[in-house]
Amino acid sequence: MKFWDILVYTAWSISAVMLVWMVVDAFMISSQYDEEYLMSSREGGEDDVVHGIHLEEGKE
Template sequence: MWQILEYIAWGLSAIMLLWMVADAWKVGTQYSEEQLLSSKEGVDELFAAEQKRGH
């Protein structure tokens, strides 16, 4: 019984690892390195949207 649960746990961890790697690849292809390393990426987008509306 415990051995089956151990295999299930290892399988789930492998699936989660693949999911994280796929997500990291997807994010890496969608955004530039400068934007990913910026601590202001959300703030810049917010202020740019407000300036377009005339606030």
């Protein structure tokens, strides 16, 4: 078997391992955590940047 053939099989194998790892991990997370918690993020939440400051009112 040539080097390039081995490389092709290696590429397929590594791709499969990584894809399967992600799918399995995603299922495990779904089984361990409540859906409401996983989807509880809010845009701009816990933000330390400037967008929350209202100059008009002079307060956050």
